[in-house]
Amino acid sequence: MKKLGCFLLMSFFFLFGKEVNAQRFGYIDSGFILQKMPAYANAQAEVEKLSQAWQKDIEGMRVELEKLQKSYQAEEILLTPDMKVKRQEELSRKETELREFQRKMFGFEGSLFKRRQELIRPAQDQLFEAVEKIVRQRGLNFMFDKSGDVVMLYTDPRHDYTEFVLEELGLASKEQNTAGARPADALKDDPADVPPLPEGAVTPANPTNTTKKAAPTRKATTPVKKKNN
Numbered sequence: 001m002k003k004l005g006c007f008l009l010m011s012f013f014f015l016f017g018k019e020v021n022a023q024r025f026g027y028i029d030s031g032f033i034l035q036k037m038p039a040y041a042n043a044q045a046e047v048e049k050l051s052q053a054w055q056k057d058i059e060g061m062r063v064e065l066e067k068l069q070k071s072y073q074a075e076e077i078l079l080t081p082d083m084k085v086k087r088q089e090e091l092s093r094k095e096t097e098l099r100e101f102q103r104k105m106f107g108f109e110g111s112l113f114k115r116r117q118e119l120i121r122p123a124q125d126q127l128f129e130a131v132e133k134i135v136r137q138r139g140l141n142f143m144f145d146k147s148g149d150v151v152m153l154y155t156d157p158r159h160d161y162t163e164f165v166l167e168e169l170g171l172a173s174k175e176q177n178t179a180g181a182r183p184a185d186a187l188k189d190d191p192a193d194v195p196p197l198p199e200g201a202v203t204p205a206n207p208t209n210t211t212k213k214a215a216p217t218r219k220a221t222t223p224v225k226k227k228n229n
Helices: 003-013 016-023 030-036 038-078 081-106 110-138 162-168 184-188
Strands: 025-028 142-147
Touching: 030 038, 030 110, 038 081, 038 110, 081 110, 110 142, 110 162, 142 162
Parallel strands: 025 142
Antiparallel strands: none
């Protein structure tokens, strides 16, 4: 899926490169934002409780099955053919029930998967609404997701709108230069409008230019041979 997303993104920029250059775009880290949202944390905690409860049920079924298997092995020599068939059918039924319950609870699109989607949907909707507001406020044409299927080989921090979305959600991070978070001074301007600073420029974070100049190097001279008269 990620390879397909990367291919589609590269094809898009290749076919519409000139038009894209005139557009304004940005990206966010939705995974980082969701981890900061209380609604998402509560949903994850609820999912974990369900998972533990169903896992406990599975362990109980497995213990019961193991007891039946040991009991059958211990009594097999004393059972008649009909009794053996009956006990084997009971074991087979228990094994099937265990596998079916495990698949139903934890399988692909099982109860846990569906319940998780239901619980995290409100947080996802809230995130999407915040992203829409930022897109309109900043006049963006495209917004990519760094934690999505599209592989972003390089991301310029000037186009990272993660902190803007966190601010819109009331969850602005106080930490600077952390994964997914923008530096605090980068929030003062629209990252799409901030040109790169020249080397050695004075900034609020660097009030004095402490760049050391390289010491001048002496050019090597080649001795000139005197001509003999």
